[in-house]
Amino acid sequence: MIKILGISAFYHDSAAALIIDGEIIAAAQEERFTRKKHTPDFPVNAVRYCLEHSGYTIDELDAIVFYDKPLLKFERLLETYYAFVPRGLRQFIVSIPVWLKEKMFLKKMLYEGLAEIEKYNKKKLKLLFPEHHLSHAASAFYPSPFKEAAILTVDGVGEWATATICQGKDNKISLLKEMRFPHSVGLLYSAFTFYLGFRVNSGEYKLMGLAPYGNPKSEQTKNFIKLINKEIVTVKDDGSIWLNQKYLTMQQV
Amino acid sequence: MAESEILNYATGLKMVNESKWEKLFGFPAVKPDGKIEQKHCDLAYAIQKITEDIVIKMAKEAKRITGSDFLCMSGGVALNCVANGKLVRENVFKEIFIQPAAGDAGGALGAAQIAHHMYFDQKRETPLNGDSMKGAYLGPDFSDKEAVISFKKHKAVYHYIDSFDELCSEVSDLIDKGNVVGWFQGRMEFGPRALGNRSILGDARNKEMQKKLNLKIKYRESFRPFAPSVLIESSNEFFDLPVSSPYMLLIADVNKERRNTLPENYNELDLWEKLYFERSDVQAITHLDFSARVQTVHKETNPRYWQLINTFKEKTGYGIVVNTSFNVRGEPIVCTPEDAYKCFMRTEMDYLVVNNFLLKKTEQPDWKNRDKWMVEFKPD
Incomplete structure (x- = not known):
């Protein structure tokens, strides 16, 4: 045993x-x-x-x-x-x-x-x-009902690998692709969490709850999406992102 | 990227260059507990939408390079159940499994598992029926004796209901009459959600339920309505959800025939008026966009919770209840019968069930000023 x-x-x-x-x-x-x-x-x-x-x-x-x-x-x-x-x-x-x-x-x-x-x-x-990314992927794959599967981990704040794509097969997990710090979806989401007055690391949930109050059809919303895509984040076809660090200079408080 | 800046990511809670953001979006950062206006909601919508698009693109890339029909997910962003729900509907994968303890806590489990399979090189048996998380009911449970010790310590008045059938029948009636019931059974959940073993329950049909839970139990107003626990067998009667969602990690739309027509001036209502507007016959769990964060309840993983909701269904025709975590704002979910009793007494919860014990608020000794939880637990 x-x-x-x-x-x-x-x-x-x-x-x-x-x-x-x-x-x-x-x-x-x-x-x-x-x-x-x-x-x-x-x-x-x-x-x-x-x-x-x-x-x-x-x-x-x-x-x-x-x-x-x-x-x-x-x-x-x-x-x-x-x-x-x-x-x-x-x-x-x-x-x-x-x-x-x-x-x-x-x-x-x-x-x-x-x-x-x-x-x-x-x-x-x-x-x-x-290795960190393996632990993370493991918690998704090993308890799953699948013999083989793609594994996607998308992390929050404070990690090197901010997103990984792995493959699980039988008892093995292999890393196929990773996105690295500071380009992170979790970080991006947390930055907006902070800007909208919620607590980083726990207020993300509130931000998600607030989103449906936004008006998808308004000019303001469309403009916000355009601005974020133009200035803060570049999203590539494979889902990898590039964050403009000018907007994300972290300051100790 | 300078290392010093990297370090600030780890400690720094101030995450953005505020003057640049203000210039870009045209308003300053919102102060904690500051007033939320439409522009803030629109920006929240924008970033949520962008995040969903990124997650879906990543999933498509995972599909492309693995060729697999199945997807497993973990990590903090995997708790974004709105994005998850969209991903399911995109049909990129045949089936998706999301680790219920998707954040750091789940890392403890993953670390143990990777060691088992890759360090000790042990075979893996694919679970035959569903996943091997045991419904996420992996924490401690407490005996009747332990419960009684806690009750006696606080001079609580309690009734032991011998038959679980009878208990379910009584609790169903209480919920049907608009009572809020603390429901404490078996092993505690692992991960951030209460899944029917450490839950506070109410009637999803009740028009006042959302307000009551917000103001008299949780002591905070949430933008999100509460989440439903629905029998897997009844799920289709309420939601457009082609798969099960045992861990409350997917959102689904409330079926069209259950929805009410929105008034013409709906978009001009303020945030709270919108929230409390009666949108469906299961008002307490229907969000603004007619979505709900669904937990499907399965007899195999939680027979007691399943039986309770099934009894409620037999009496009312609705195989669904409101399920919110058993805690007040800022407090971790209760673990022991004593935590549960304290939370019961601190709030305006009407009844408490621990194992087969039933406790009625009006029979309990006076609790006023017994403790200072408002100081103990800081707001979220």
Whole structure:
């Protein structure tokens, strides 16, 4: 029997999921237990629930797998471990092999989080960090009713690959095409979410709800569509997009 | 693109160059909770339309390079159920599966699965009946004993209804009479939607239901009407939906014969007048454009919820109820019986059902000022 725990943490909506021999046994979001909406905290309670529900301990797991959020890693790493001025940042990143360090940093955070749950043998623990886009595509393909399928992932804010097209066949997923940061549909949508007064990362839903109040036939609406297409986003035939960064210079607030 | 700017994407909540946007669209950024005017709605329409077009083009490209008849989707944008609904209607693929926990939470599941199949190289069995998400009911459940402990802690008055048939019959009558019922059963849902195990239910036909749920339960006004849970067997009676939608991730149009004619001055009404205008015989779930965000309910994945709605159908002819998540605005969906009882007492919900227990609001002890949830949970 192969028992695997998946963990998503430190970004937005932390969660844990346990699968045994490929069957989904338990999965939950941490916010439900701590009562803090979209909590990024290490999912102590969700992991504990998954273990209790299945009757297994951390030592009995075959692997613990972490859902990577590439951009987040930069952010957290730098925030926590280094003091810096924003101007010096660019140089800092290009000159230091962060990837190595940041993996160690993540490991440390994971070890600490797990220690809050129960005692376990660190040496025996197999920690895996699959490629981000694969995890994402996996959650769409493996539970699906299809033997083979096209897989489309379209992400929100804070990722390198902002959209991918993969193919799933039997137990394998292969990446065929990807669109990269900062050209992102999620980002584009979130920018309008922000501009229209809603909260990024949770207010997108409100924007979608507001859209039908728009008048599709009005000159104003048509003009808006024209302006967005002319100035902010170029949409190519294959669905890939190019965002005009002049409109999207992110500012820290 | 400078790396420093990239970093700001990750932390920065200020996402746009406001002066440039103001120049382009002719109005400043809306302040949080600012007044929404027609131009804002038109811009929302514009970006939604563009997003839909992009998603459809991407799907067509996925079709072109894979040649597959089937599509799987995940990621934050996959929660845009309006775009999903359009994609289904485009008929690019024969069938589409969307991961219900499409955002970050689902990444935990995907990470475990990719390790199982590609690191440990384990075979994959294609699920025989539908997907293998178990209806997304993957969270904790709570025993009667655990429920009673919570009730006693708060000196709650509760009734145990031995027969589930009887409970369904009673709750159906309560919903039919216009009551709002908290419905707590079995394992909690994984992902952002409440799918009938942590839900607040009401009568979709009731003309006051939308207002009541907005103002007395959720304490916020939403542009979107509430979502319906409809028996899969009744889905065609209400919606133009050729497929099932077990995870509330697709929108569909309300059937034409159920719609009311709109008045001539309809376009001049303000936002809230439009929202509350009676558009169909299932008013509480019909959006401005006659769409609804549908959850189809299946006996195989949720027999208890299915039975409740089926009982309601036997009594009223309508195999459909309003389903909104069991929480107040800004609060995560309830997890435990105690969370449910607190939410029940904080709001003007009329009844609460936990497993086979039925609780009536008017029988409960006074709750006033017992807690400060309005401070605890910030508005969305």
